[in-house]
Amino acid sequence: xxxxxxxxxxxxxxxxxxxxxxxxxxxxxxxxxxxxxxxxxxxxxxxxxxxxxxxxxxxxxxxxxxxxxxxxxxxxxxxxxxxxxxxxxxxxxxxxxxxxxxxxxxxxxxxxxxxxxxxxxxxxxxxxxxxxxxxxxxxxxxxxxxxxxxxxxxxxxxxxxxxxxxxxxxxxxxxxxxxxxxxxxxxxxxxxxxxxxxxxxxxxxxxxxxxxxxxxxxxxxxxxxxxxxxxxxxxxxxxxxxxxxxxxxxxxxxxxxxxxxxxxxxxxxxxxxxxxxxxxxxxxxxxxxxxxxxxxxxxxxxxxxxxxxxxxxxxxxxxxxxxxxxxxxxxxxxxxxxxxxxxxxxxxxxxxxxxxxxxxxxxxxxxxxxxxxxxxxxxxxxxxxxxxxxxxxxxxxxxxxxxxxxxxxxxxxxxxxxxxxxxxxxxxxxxxxxxxxxxxxxxxxxxxxxxxxxxxxxxxxxxxxxxxxxxxxxxxx
Numbered sequence: 330x331x332x333x334x335x336x337x338x339x340x341x342x343x344x345x346x347x348x349x350x351x352x353x354x355x356x357x358x359x360x361x362x363x364x365x366x367x368x369x370x371x372x373x374x375x376x377x378x379x380x381x382x383x384x385x386x387x388x389x390x391x392x393x394x395x396x397x398x399x400x401x402x403x404x405x406x407x408x409x410x411x412x413x414x415x416x417x418x419x420x421x422x423x424x425x426x427x428x429x430x431x432x433x434x435x436x437x438x439x440x441x442x443x444x445x446x447x448x449x450x451x452x453x454x455x456x457x458x459x460x461x462x463x464x465x466x467x468x469x470x471x472x473x474x475x476x477x478x479x480x481x482x483x484x485x486x487x488x489x490x491x492x493x494x495x496x497x498x499x500x501x502x503x504x505x506x507x508x509x510x511x512x513x514x515x516x517x518x519x520x521x522x523x524x525x526x527x528x529x530x531x532x533x534x535x536x537x538x539x540x541x542x543x544x545x546x547x548x549x550x551x552x553x554x555x556x557x558x559x560x561x562x563x564x565x566x567x568x569x570x571x572x573x574x575x576x577x578x579x580x581x582x583x584x585x586x587x588x589x590x591x592x593x594x595x596x597x598x599x600x601x602x603x604x605x606x607x608x609x610x611x612x613x614x615x616x617x618x619x620x621x622x623x624x625x626x627x628x629x630x631x632x633x634x635x636x637x638x639x640x641x642x643x644x645x646x647x648x649x650x651x652x653x654x655x656x657x658x659x660x661x662x663x664x665x666x667x668x669x670x671x672x673x674x675x676x677x678x679x680x681x682x683x684x685x686x687x688x689x690x691x692x693x694x695x696x697x698x699x700x701x702x703x704x705x706x707x708x709x710x711x712x713x714x715x716x717x718x719x720x721x722x723x724x725x726x727x728x729x730x731x732x733x734x735x736x737x738x739x740x741x742x743x744x745x746x747x748x749x750x751x752x753x754x755x756x757x758x759x760x761x762x763x764x765x766x767x768x769x770x771x772x773x774x775x776x777x778x779x780x781x782x783x784x785x786x787x788x789x790x791x792x793x794x795x796x797x798x799x800x801x802x803x804x805x806x
Contacts, residue, residue, distance in 0.1 A: 331362035333509060335532045336516075337371050338378040339525030345370040350505050350533060355421040355652040355688040356642035362419070364508045366533040372500070372541040375529040379471045379498040380547045382526035387468045387496040391445040394494060398442035400521035405435040408517045412482070414644065416510035420481060421651040421688070422606050423643035427510075433770075434486035434514060440770050444791050445494030459805040466795040468496030469573060470549030473542040475535070475563070477555050478504035478654055479609040479710075481511045484577075487785040488552045489518075493527070495794035497550065501530040502542060506654055508532045535559070543567050550794055553577070554611075556708075557734075557779045575783025575793050578776060579708045580736030581615045583729035585751060586627055587722070588620040590741035591763070596630040598765035602739060603714040604638060604692040607653045608662075611780075612737040612759070612767055614714050616698070616705050618725045621718040628696055628716060632678050635692045640683055652688040653711060659690050662711035669695050669702040669715065679712070700731055708734070722747060730756045735777030737767040 331352075334341040346368035354361045365371075386394070405412070413428035420427070453462040474488035481504055492499045503511050515530050531538055542548055543566035550573045553563045560578040567574050584602070586595045603614040619627045641648030653659055659682070666680055679693025690712055698705055698715035705715050719725040729738055729751075737759035740751040748762045758775045759767035768774045773789035775782065784790055 330360070331509065333362055333364040333512060333532070335365050335367060335371075335512070336528065336530040337375045338529065344368060350508075352419050352506070352509060354418050355654050356644065358686055358688070362509055364532040367531040367538055369541055371531060372538060372545070375500045375531055376471060376542070376545050376547050378526035379500050379529055382524055383468075383471055383498045386498055386524060386527050389496070391448065391494070391496075394496065395442035395445050397521045397523055398438045398445075398490065398493060401518040401523070402435040402438040402442070404517045404520040405438065405514060406432065408513070409435070412510050412513045412517070415513055416481060416507070417643045417651070419507045419509050420478060421643070421654050423641075423648050423651050426606065427643070430480060430483050431510075431514070434482040437483070437486040437490045437770060438518070441490030441494035441791060444788055447788070448495075448791065448795065455801075460801070460803050463800040463802060465798050465800065466792070467798055469794055469796045470497060471547050472497045472499045472550040472552060472794060473548045474499055474501045475539060475542070475551070475553045475555065476501065476504060476511070478506040479606060481507040482514050484554045485511050485514070487790060489528070491785065491790045492550075492552075492794045495791055497794045498527045499529065500542060500548070501528070502535065502538050503530055503532050505532065505534055539563065540566055543572070544570070546570055548572060551575070552785070552793065557781075560781060573793070575775075575785070576781035577611065577774070577783075577785060578736075578779065578781035579734060580611045580613075580776065580780050581706070581708050581732045581734040582612050582737050582739065583732075583755070584614045584617045584739040585725045585729060585741070586617060586619040586623070587725075587740070587742035587744065587747050588623045589743045589747070591743065592623060592627060592630060594763065595741035596627065596634050598739065598741065599631050599714070600634040600638070602765035604635065604650055604712050607650055607658070607690070608712040608714075609654060609658065609710055613710070614739065615709060617714060617716045618719045618728050619716060620725075621720055624718040628677060628694075631716070632694060635694055636678050638692055640689055640691070642687065650692065650712070653690055654688065656688055658711045659688055662690055662693070662709055662713050665704040665707070665709050665713055666693060666695065669698055669704050672699070672702050674698045674702060674715070677716075700728070706732070722750060726751060726754050730754075733779040736780035737761065739765055739767065
């Protein structure tokens, strides 16, 4: 049994409270660890020490901060295997996937180390002699990072990298389901000589910790990844203090498969983006629209590839997918399947619990669905996807846009015209054409509509932690 501590004010501590949270291995349903449940005193101390550290940290040159981030990245790489095993045990994803995420977290730190050195202002000529305007960027202050359990290191690293490179200090609220791997990630980072209080990390229930962070006047920036419902609460609690907020929220990702596409690639892309991490991804495919003339062929290929996936406990065996992280995820997936079947859909494959223990569920495909079904309206956040046919491109684009969400979309076609129309007309912040990965580290990633606002990734992810200052200079009195 692991008795985890959290990082408050530069010290690894059990906190001021007496309560703890339990961490469950979703493959075995066994309790594997406890972590402190932070109380108001802990959060206040974390914010205060971050605020005290901000002055010196923000005055360091971007090159000095970058050097520390590069060093931190290397320390994370050296411990990637140990961090990955913790992630698999607490979150469920296969070990290879977990290690890939840890290494990506290290890459993110290095990326922002370099991006921080490229923040440039500009000089604007004045309308009179000896007068000019300078535009400069300065760190906003103490940031609060609230990250989820589905990618417990990658989504935290987005926030840590951008904030620290910009010159902000940070208080991280880690997911209660998966606190172990992000805490080890931070522990490894801090082998680099970061000043005390620059990074803080609290554990506990979001409902208790979140409002304490959001209402604290010393927090100037909030970065949140999670559901749209909770995102609205984050925004509401941030409004009294007029905090800068970025929200990466839920999605209902559409995939359009046009008849002129490479069908093999489309099938492989559908399996990867529908079932990777058991569909517990904001940009998982929820709904697939296939041109009618290739509908049956695509379904046959998709079914075969989905059924070939190996389900297992990634900490003990080689597998393609592991368990879901929570029992709630299974319940939502089952509810969406039952709703669709009652309304006339057909189950192509999956739909069952394959093991007696653990939060396992078979990758599942529904065919002949429609937009009256929950699977096509809500984010399942599980290994379930609905497939329906379309005739003309106008219909597919309209169906893709028939949602409150707008995080990402995927299109498979060999037609430049079709690709451009979809890229232009689908209402989402990220479009992937002929590939299943709509996000890359050096390009902005953010949602439209109920999928949030603000950006992570790219220089845009760094500028979220900076504020603009205009300085008008007169060089001759």
